Amino acid sequence: MADTVTNPLAELYSERARRFGERGMSNPRDSAALISFFAGFPDPGSLPRNDVAEATRVALERDGEWALQYGASSGDPELVRELLAKLKRDQGIQAGAENVIITNGASQALALIVDMLVNPGDVVLSEAPTWMGAVRAFDAAGAETREIPVNEGGLDIDTLEQELNTLSETGRRAKFLYLIPNFQNPTGFTTTLERRKKIVQLAQTHNLPIIEDDAYFDLRYAGDTLPTLYTLDDSGLVMYMGTFSKIMAAGMRLGWTIANPAVIRQMTGLKSEGGTSPFASHVAAEFASSGTLTEHVHELRTLYHSRRDTMLKALEASMPAGTTWTTPEGGFFIWVTLPDGVSVRELAPASKDKGVEICPGFIFYFHGKGDNQIRLSYSFADEPNIQKGIKILGDLVKEQLTT
Amino acid sequence: MADTVTNPLAELYSERARRFGERGMSNPRDSAALISFFAGFPDPGSLPRNDVAEATRVALERDGEWALQYGASSGDPELVRELLAKLKRDQGIQAGAENVIITNGASQALALIVDMLVNPGDVVLSEAPTWMGAVRAFDAAGAETREIPVNEGGLDIDTLEQELNTLSETGRRAKFLYLIPNFQNPTGFTTTLERRKKIVQLAQTHNLPIIEDDAYFDLRYAGDTLPTLYTLDDSGLVMYMGTFSKIMAAGMRLGWTIANPAVIRQMTGLKSEGGTSPFASHVAAEFASSGTLTEHVHELRTLYHSRRDTMLKALEASMPAGTTWTTPEGGFFIWVTLPDGVSVRELAPASKDKGVEICPGFIFYFHGKGDNQIRLSYSFADEPNIQKGIKILGDLVKEQLTT
Numbered sequence: 001m002a003d004t005v006t007n008p009l010a011e012l013y014s015e016r017a018r019r020f021g022e023r024g025m026s027n028p029r030d031s032a033a034l035i036s037f038f039a040g041f042p043d044p045g046s047l048p049r050n051d052v053a054e055a056t057r058v059a060l061e062r063d064g065e066w067a068l069q070y071g072a073s074s075g076d077p078e079l080v081r082e083l084l085a086k087l088k089r090d091q092g093i094q095a096g097a098e099n100v101i102i103t104n105g106a107s108q109a110l111a112l113i114v115d116m117l118v119n120p121g122d123v124v125l126s127e128a129p130t131w132m133g134a135v136r137a138f139d140a141a142g143a144e145t146r147e148i149p150v151n152e153g154g155l156d157i158d159t160l161e162q163e164l165n166t167l168s169e170t171g172r173r174a175k176f177l178y179l180i181p182n183f184q185n186p187t188g189f190t191t192t193l194e195r196r197k198k199i200v201q202l203a204q205t206h207n208l209p210i211i212e213d214d215a216y217f218d219l220r221y222a223g224d225t226l227p228t229l230y231t232l233d234d235s236g237l238v239m240y241m242g243t244f245s246k247i248m249a250a251g252m253r254l255g256w257t258i259a260n261p262a263v264i265r266q267m268t269g270l271k272s273e274g275g276t277s278p279f280a281s282h283v284a285a286e287f288a289s290s291g292t293l294t295e296h297v298h299e300l301r302t303l304y305h306s307r308r309d310t311m312l313k314a315l316e317a318s319m320p321a322g323t324t325w326t327t328p329e330g331g332f333f334i335w336v337t338l339p340d341g342v343s344v345r346e347l348a349p350a351s352k353d354k355g356v357e358i359c360p361g362f363i364f365y366f367h368g369k370g371d372n373q374i375r376l377s378y379s380f381a382d383e384p385n386i387q388k389g390i391k392i393l394g395d396l397v398k399e400q401l402t403t
Numbered sequence: 404m405a406d407t408v409t410n411p412l413a414e415l416y417s418e419r420a421r422r423f424g425e426r427g428m429s430n431p432r433d434s435a436a437l438i439s440f441f442a443g444f445p446d447p448g449s450l451p452r453n454d455v456a457e458a459t460r461v462a463l464e465r466d467g468e469w470a471l472q473y474g475a476s477s478g479d480p481e482l483v484r485e486l487l488a489k490l491k492r493d494q495g496i497q498a499g500a501e502n503v504i505i506t507n508g509a510s511q512a513l514a515l516i517v518d519m520l521v522n523p524g525d526v527v528l529s530e531a532p533t534w535m536g537a538v539r540a541f542d543a544a545g546a547e548t549r550e551i552p553v554n555e556g557g558l559d560i561d562t563l564e565q566e567l568n569t570l571s572e573t574g575r576r577a578k579f580l581y582l583i584p585n586f587q588n589p590t591g592f593t594t595t596l597e598r599r600k601k602i603v604q605l606a607q608t609h610n611l612p613i614i615e616d617d618a619y620f621d622l623r624y625a626g627d628t629l630p631t632l633y634t635l636d637d638s639g640l641v642m643y644m645g646t647f648s649k650i651m652a653a654g655m656r657l658g659w660t661i662a663n664p665a666v667i668r669q670m671t672g673l674k675s676e677g678g679t680s681p682f683a684s685h686v687a688a689e690f691a692s693s694g695t696l697t698e699h700v701h702e703l704r705t706l707y708h709s710r711r712d713t714m715l716k717a718l719e720a721s722m723p724a725g726t727t728w729t730t731p732e733g734g735f736f737i738w739v740t741l742p743d744g745v746s747v748r749e750l751a752p753a754s755k756d757k758g759v760e761i762c763p764g765f766i767f768y769f770h771g772k773g774d775n776q777i778r779l780s781y782s783f784a785d786e787p788n789i790q791k792g793i794k795i796l797g798d799l800v801k802e803q804l805t806t
Binding site: 006010012013014016020023041043045048050060061064071077105107111115116117119136137140175191209235236245250252261262266268269270271273274275277278280282339 | 445
């Protein structure tokens with residue numbers, strides 16, 4: 001069938017379809033020819049192809065019958081067991097299989113939670129700026145999102161408290177608060193322990209569910225590990241989300257959520273495509289149980305730590321006065337605020353013309369801010385390219401300042 | 404967090420969550436200790452663990468950088484290419500990459516189509532009995548499903564026509580017709596060519612989208628291959644769904660839909676968890692391009708053909724007069740109608756007590772029929788167990804007849 005055929009189904013689309021809208025093929029390989037600071041893609045060279053091949057061989061030899069069969073709808077028991085062991089060891093989280101759902105990446109985890117809680121028109125609270133996937137998810141759900149700013153110490157508590165009080169006064173309830181306490185995407189800020197405690201306290205007072213997105217927990221290069229909101233709460237309000245995408249392989253599409261058992265059962269009910277790949281799950285479980293995951297995380301920390309430092313130095317060397325940026329303690333991202341008079345709407349296309357891909361700030365907000373901001377990812381490009389790319393970017397910013 | 408904590412989120416659940424309901428861990432391994440005729444699980448021994456390990460090794464060596472990276476949202480280009488080649492060769496379908504979406508099993512394909520078209524209260528048309536996954540999906544969407552019976556020649560055309568006319572007269576429109584033209588699940592019936600043509604004609608007259616579910620196309624043991632409704636239609640109304648679950652490995656969770664490009668873009672927009680596993684997709688693409696898939700399908704045809712015959716013979720030998728069953732030309736299922744006075748509500752638990760698992764007929768209907776029917780799958784149990792299990796079942800039916 002040719003692309004020219006009109007679509008006789010369009011007039012029959014559901015309200016959900018109209019809210020979600022169309023999407024094209026969007027292929028990450030399009031970034032490969034550029035110096036790309038665009039996305040949170042893992043370093044291509046670090047992807048453990050030999051170790052994954054070996055884990056596959058072992059997993060299929062030992063348990064191929066079940067790795068290649070239909071699986072449990074809330075997640076493969078092997079992977080659940082390995083995840084629980086990892087969370088206990090690294091995050092200090094005590095949980096059982098009844099607290100876990102394995103999802104197709106963390107993005108599906110968020111989609112399921114939104115499906116679980118949001119009717120069109122409902123109020124949700126979110127850090128802003130925040131991960132563009134969350135912006136898209138809340139908008140597609142028809143949520144009325146109230147933005148809570150993020151600053152040096154993380155989520156702004158005063159605004160949160162004020163927003164919760166305003167809601168109470170007007171007889172409304174927020175369906176959840178979404179935040180990324182560690183090395184926030186896109187700002188790189190980490191929410192302090194004091195604020196974490198206060199957030200949990202406010203959540204308990206207002207019976208406010210919390211989505212704690214901790215995709216980058218394992219990739220800390222400085223400072224001390226802080227307790228998760230999940231461990232600070234004892235009321236079952238926190239849903240703690242993570243992923244194997246950044247520490248094993250994004251292409252396996254393995255994310256997870258830890259939450260109270262009823263929430264897990266409800267998310268499983270909404271997960272209408274059945275269990276997440278038992279094949280990928282068995283491979284990931286073997287990758288974890290063999291100790292390869294721990295080694296790999298160590299290597300990644302060294303790799304990304306060095307890339308972060310290289311990018312910070314390059315910014316220092318190349319950016320004109322009036323440009324500011326954050327110094328993340330972990331994760332993949334630096335958040336840059338451009339000098340007055342420079343707009344990312346001109347900078348981004350000009351930069352792409354010169355072979356450097358950046359992420360415009362406005363896609364991280366719900367209500368049209370961020371024209372003077374950009375997110376730079378230091379995960380995908382290697383260090384020579386980071387230096388080269390930031391130099392090109394600095395020159396373009398200077399150029400825009402003088403015109 | 405203990406299971407005893409009450410769930411503070413329950414009062415905040417969305418309408419969608421309330422419609423979908425909770426789901427537990429449901430693990431297919433629970434069936435492994437029984438003689439199971441319950442589910443459409445591939446034969447465990449046939450799952451190609453060595454070939455998948457080898458395909459993984461080759462795929463990661465050649466293209467590991469992309470197999471382990473984030474992928475294109477509508478599907479991995481390698482797998483799309485192999486699927487298109489297979490569909491052209493076997494189904495005679497001419498399509499391009501713009502016509503394809505790769506999904507997490509065929510179940511996600513159906514979920515996305517339902518999301519795309521159905522608002523609560525909408526009318527949909529479906530064969531009945533039909534796949535329990537479809538029953539669940541349409542019910543969860545809040546659809547008003549009108550049942551179209553299936554008989555020897557497939558979907559009952561007269562009822563379809565009548566239903567469409569009734570809808571027209573009352574000023575209503577159906578959002579789609581769902582059918583499984585080949586070796587229908589659960590009945591095993593195949594829709595004749597004449598009826599296929601008539602269905603397409605009716606669809607075009609009424610602008611009725613068609614979901615053509617062809618999960619078992621490759622597993623035909625008798626009779627001639629018939630053209631798909633997708634190839635019989637030239638108006639863009641047919642969405643043609645399939646899966647690698649039955650012919651490669653269910654555990655890879657790789658399904659697909661072929662449809663007009665606008666529908667593909669809309670389904671991609673609704674696929675909020677991002678691209679289906681590039682890892683599994685690369686492995687599957689290598690499995691297909693190496694020729695292993697074709698060989699494997701040949702072996703499976705021989706295996707399941709023989710199991711079908713064994714089960715048919717065992718039914719002949721063990722079932723009392725008054726029991727009838729279908730003779731499928733392919734697929735995994737035989738549909739049994741029990742003699743008067745025998746209820747599956749007693750037979751199923753009694754049978755499980757004796758170690759034999761069967762699928763009660765009522766789960767395949769939308770409006771409470773099927774108490775005197777069962778679906779038997781001959782895919783999972785081996786031939787000695789098929790003979791043993793059917794003998795046990797026959798004895799139980801006889802027992803129930805005399806009490």
